Amino acid sequence: MEYELLGWPPDGPKLRLDHERFSYAGKFVMTNSGKAVARAPDGRIVAAVAFNEDRTDADTLWLRYVTVDRELRGEGIGPRLCGLVRDRAVERGYDRLRIAVNNPYAYEALYRTGFSYTGETTGIAELILEYSEPTDDWHPDERERYQAGLEEFRDRDLSDDEHEFLEARRDSGPPALESHDGDSSH
Template sequence: MEFALLGWPEDDHRLRLDHRQFAYAGKFVMTSTGKAVVGDDGVVAAVAFDADRTDPDTLCVRYVTVRRDRRGERLGPRLLRFVRERARERGYERVTISVNNPFSYQAAYRAGFSFTGVEHGLAELTLEWPGDRSAERYRAGLAVFRERDLSDEEQAFLDEHIDGEPPDVLDAPT
């Protein structure tokens, strides 16, 4: 697997993804966000990001997508970790992401993010790096999802993790 930073927001990079294979594919065509990808023989996961409009020291991850047939391989968290490291190297002190389901929440935790306690947008929870990775904070975020209309898979996931510890942070990809 090769991880690559295609460009920062000011580079006006466009990425065309097949909408049948990737959620949010249309969001990657926009040139106002930076892009990073992972792939072997073609793109299998992508992230779009830009600077926070109110805090120049914060990078915001806007979209993460993994090709449907490659989900469950931890590509999303590994790519998030890759972007987080590139942001740190570029001088960003903080990286945020907002998620709207427990699977994305877990993926962000695997990348080293933690729940801020803030909800916004359309039922999104904000996570940040660095942050409080205590078990209490992790469980508080999962508990927010309990109040939502979830799929059977999401409900089973919550039942399994609601009293657990935050997942370990995955090693940084090379």
């Protein structure tokens, strides 16, 4: 898999993604957001992320849309791609990176990438996560923060698989941070 940052906001490229394979496909044709992609060995795009600066704080970058080909979800491609954007954004000087998630799978995936729950939600009930500079392990308070985010999802109308996913994580700490060394990018 090759991971590539294609452009920064406000001059990001248009991406035409197949709406049957990718959630949020229509959001990637906008050129005012930065884009990064993951490509299969044959060059086919299998994941994408769109991002832009906060309207009121130029030091904050928001990952707005993350999508992975429906056939490849759960293989760690999305977190690796978010890790690439995270690393390049930190190198570029952004002080804060944020993302709003609407399901427990995305919540868990972003935790693996070093984002953690802020305790805030958006007006449409998405949980806001923020990236902090990494340490060797999570802060002791992070277990409670992680569980508080999972609790937000437990009372929602979820699939049986999502409820099982949440139950399997009851009383656990956050997942281990994944290393993203060795990803190629431009």
